Amino acid sequence: VVNILAGLGSDVGAPMVSHPLVEMVSFTGSTRVGKMTMAAASSSLKKVSMELGGKNGQIVFPDADLEAAADAAVFGGFFNAGECCNAGSRLIVHEAIADDFLGAVKALAERVKVGDPLDDRTKVGAMISADHMAKVAGYVKAAKTGGGSVFSGGGQLASNAGQYLDPTIVRNVTEDMEIAREEVFGPVLSVLTFETIERALHIANNTPYGLSAGVWSASIDTCMSVARGVRSGTVWVNTFMEGYPELPFGGYKQSGLGRELGKRAVEDYTEEKTIQFHRGQRTGWWLG
Numbered sequence: 347v348v349n350i351l352a353g354l355g356s357d358v359g360a361p362m363v364s365h366p367l368v369e370m371v372s373f374t375g376s377t378r379v380g381k382m383t384m385a386a387a388s389s390s391l392k393k394v395s396m397e398l399g400g401k402n403g404q405i406v407f408p409d410a411d412l413e414a415a416a417d418a419a420v421f422g423g424f425f426n427a428g429e430c431c432n433a434g435s436r437l438i439v440h441e442a443i444a445d446d447f448l449g450a451v452k453a454l455a456e457r458v459k460v461g462d463p464l465d466d467r468t469k470v471g472a473m474i475s476a477d478h479m480a481k482v483a484g485y486v487k488a489a490k491t492g493g494g495s496v497f498s499g500g501g502q503l504a505s506n507a508g509q510y511l512d513p514t515i516v517r518n519v520t521e522d523m524e525i526a527r528e529e530v531f532g533p534v535l536s537v538l539t540f541e542t543i544e545r546a547l548h549i550a551n552n553t554p555y556g557l558s559a560g561v562w563s564a565s566i567d568t569c570m571s572v573a574r575g576v577r578s579g580t581v582w583v584n585t586f587m588e589g590y591p592e593l594p595f596g597g598y599k600q601s602g603l604g605r606e607l608g609k610r611a612v613e614d615y616t617e618e619k620t621i622q623f624h625r626g627q628r629t630g631w632w633l634g
Contacts, residue, residue: 355379366390370615373397374431376529377554377600395604395614397596399529400557403436403550404586405540405572408443410562411584416450418560418586423535424458424513425587427470428482431601432558434586435530437515438549441539448517448537452498455513455535460503470533472508479509482532486514489525489536494518497537527553543568547575556598560586579605 351358363371364386370393373383377399387394404422406415422434439447463471473479479502486500499512511533519526519536526536540546550559550572558580561572573581579597582588589595594605604614 359383360386363387363392364389368392369617371395372604372614380602393614395606396602397431397604397606398557398600398602399555400431400433400597400601401436401527401529401553401555402432402434402558402560402578403438403576404434404560404562405438405546405550405576406440406443406447407561407563407565407568408440409564409568411564412443412447412450412562414584415562416447416454418562419451419535420454420458420513422560422586423515424455424470424533427473427511428533429474429531431529432587433531434560435534435536436526436550437535437537438546439537439539440546441541444537444539448497448515451535452515455498455515458513460510460512462507470510470513472505472510473532474509476509478531479511482511482530482534485525485528485530485532486516486534489516489519489523492523493520494523494525499533521549521552529555543571543575547572550576550578554600557601558582558587558597 362368363383371383371387372395373380374397380396380398384394404419419434419437428435458469459467460470461468486496490496494516495518497515497517499514501512503510514534515537516525516534517537519538526538538549540549556578559576559578560582561569562584563569569583573583577598580595591607594608594610596602596605605611
């Protein structure tokens, strides 16, 4: 049975997650609201499962299939207008290939059609609201003020039917910038570069989040080193955002608690009970 209650968080969400008769809460949304949900659920010590924010990086090495990696970078960054917890919003590229690779990414990004989501040709639709558009644009502006540069896109499309932002690539991003650490939740791809695998792992892990990551290389040793070293719940190797129902999905750090899909998801919705029987006459009374 599925019951859908529509309303604001204060009117519908808060009473549900705090009510003692609700035994388990599964929440998908922002880390900020996830923390509020956990706090409300704590009053009755109910179980919680949280799928929250992400700041997911794709790490690209020189020996990768660069054509496939460029396509995945554009898809990961701009799919669903970037309004996706699993968006590949950071592109972490080896310095030796950065210029050529980003040129290929830019060429693909410029082919992405922005507009009416009901048009079959559209790849990037409208932002959720004018306020959110302003927030996303604010991240880009702050990055430019801090030394970053808009490599591609960045323009807002004039429209009387929604808020539209061109797929945007920001270069010269440093790890301390908000655009490199916080979940922008828009069609904005931040670019950082590295020279060594250790540096790539440091960049990938230097956020409060740990939902997913991608690694692109022809070397199985490189791929496994990155997969083991990145603190995220999912690591894609030479692909991005594929999924299967038997593979658990969820995050480290402030990206959440618990796992969706797979056996673990069933366990999240299950309470275990032990029933122990004694067969026959009980002997060995405590007081003899």
